[in-house]
Amino acid sequence: MQPQVSIGARTSAVKRHAEALGFDGVAICDLREVERTALDDWLAAGYAANMGYMGRQAKKRRRPAAIVEGAGYAVVTLSSYYHHDVEPQPGARVARYAWGEDYHHVIGERLAALRAKLCDLGATPERTRAYVDAGPVPERELAQRAGLGWIAKNTMLINPRIGSYTFIGCVLTDLDLECDVPFDSDHCGSCNACIDACPTDAFPRTRVLDSRRCISYLTIEHRGHFGTEQTEAIDDWLFGCDICQEVCPWNGKFAQQTKESRFSPRTELAAPDLTQLVEIEETEFKMRYSGTAFERTRAAGLRRNARALVANRKS
Numbered sequence: 622m623q624p625q626v627s628i629g630a631r632t633s634a635v636k637r638h639a640e641a642l643g644f645d646g647v648a649i650c651d652l653r654e655v656e657r658t659a660l661d662d663w664l665a666a667g668y669a670a671n672m673g674y675m676g677r678q679a680k681k682r683r684r685p686a687a688i689v690e691g692a693g694y695a696v697v698t699l700s701s702y703y704h705h706d707v708e709p710q711p712g713a714r715v716a717r718y719a720w721g722e723d724y725h726h727v728i729g730e731r732l733a734a735l736r737a738k739l740c741d742l743g744a745t746p747e748r749t750r751a752y753v754d755a756g757p758v759p760e761r762e763l764a765q766r767a768g769l770g771w772i773a774k775n776t777m778l779i780n781p782r783i784g785s786y787t788f789i790g791c792v793l794t795d796l797d798l799e800c801d802v803p804f805d806s807d808h809c810g811s812c813n814a815c816i817d818a819c820p821t822d823a824f825p826r827t828r829v830l831d832s833r834r835c836i837s838y839l840t841i842e843h844r845g846h847f848g849t850e851q852t853e854a855i856d857d858w859l860f861g862c863d864i865c866q867e868v869c870p871w872n873g874k875f876a877q878q879t880k881e882s883r884f885s886p887r888t889e890l891a892a893p894d895l896t897q898l899v900e901i902e903e904t905e906f907k908m909r910y911s912g913t914a915f916e917r918t919r920a921a922g923l924r925r926n927a928r929a930l931v932a933n934r935k936s
């Protein structure tokens with residue numbers, strides 16, 4: 622049963638609460654079907670590489686209303702993780718999103734508080750669930766639909782106020798809320814800087830990314846060894862890649878320093894010492910990197926990346 626507060630007052634209360642929790646953007650959309658062909662074509666072309674979960678989740682990604690039974694709305698949030706440059710160790714670059722505490726924890730905590738607010742306002746707890754980069758949620762599409770930005774040529778969701786160095790987080794809910802207007806304009810214009818700058822030509826066309834060629838995929842999601850081509854492709858990137866965001870004029874002008882102290886750069890993440898990583902074992906890896914985004918590669922993946930960087934440095 623939903624309470625007797627007007628839908629407008631309820632929606633404002635949710636948004637005010639999200640802002641107080643530290644989110645840099647919040648908006649609401651409904652969970653009607655996702656435009657089918659983009660995801661299907663992407664999967665059929667093999668652009669998901671070995672991320673088998675993308676195929677397994679496809680049915681729900683296309684039909685987000687099926688993710689949580691009874692949930693018809695998404696409260697979509699943006700959180701900036703941008704931090705000014707940190708001097709990298711020569712030969713080891715790390716993508717900005719991984720410089721501080723694991724965003725799954727930080728944003729997950731904020732989303733849990735937002736979910737609690739939705740439940741206070743009358744949402745059914747079993748029909749109200751939070752997600753950040755986990756589960757079958759088509760996060761960028763929901764953010765675009767909620768009006769938080771456009772899906773740019775580099776496939777990132779760009780918000781015109783703060784750029785693209787943001788995490789998207791969602792709470793899917795059955796609470797009736799007022800939806801925002803989708804962001805239907807495209808502000809890339811004639812710019813092609815990201816496509817031109819990608820060192821591995823990972824964009825077969827604008828707004829489509831072939832993960833098999835993407836340094837972010839290779840260094841984070843790829844399991845197993847690297848061949849020569851993959852070793853060379855990652856160049857000096859130890860974990861992730863930011864090139865197609867660094868060259869974007871919207872980030873140049875509008876990226877905003879994060880307000881979240883837990884995203885402040887830690888030296889062992891933002892400027893790691895390669896020599897300590899080429900032989901790193903699981904126990905030490907856990908001691909050093911528990912609670913950070915690095916956990917995703919485990920010790921074996923980080924070792925592999927570090928060794929590739931050393932090989933690239935020599936060649």
Ligand code: B12
Binds near residue numbers: 663778837
């Ligand atoms: C798989 C994945 C990857 C893969 C593939 C990336 C890709 N471009 O598809 C790899 C490992 C390469 C990757 C890399 C990165 N990722 Co990633 N990734 C994801 C994940 C799990 C799924 C993305 C996906 O569905 N891809 C499939 C393609 C087909 O989907 P899509 O490009 O989003 O397009 C869909 C819709 O947007 C729509 N669409 C496309 N164009 C248009 C246009 C219009 C007008 C409309 C209406 C719809 C539409 O159709 C598609 C079908 O649904 C999401 C989290 C999530 N649950 O969604 C994070 C996510 C996209 N990643 C994120 C981040 C931060 C990164 C990196 C920056 C990390 C780094 N620095 O190394 C890089 C960026 C590389 C890049 N240019 O995309 C953030 C992006 C935040 C943002 N502001 O956009 C997300 C949202 C995670 C999060 N919760 O914050 N990622």
Ligand code: SF4
Binds near residue numbers: 838864865
């Ligand atoms: S993250 Fe790096 S490798 Fe991947 S598409 Fe962007 S520039 Fe290319």
Ligand code: SF4
Binds near residue numbers: 774808815869870871
């Ligand atoms: S670099 Fe240019 S084309 Fe690429 S996302 Fe930014 S504005 Fe769009």
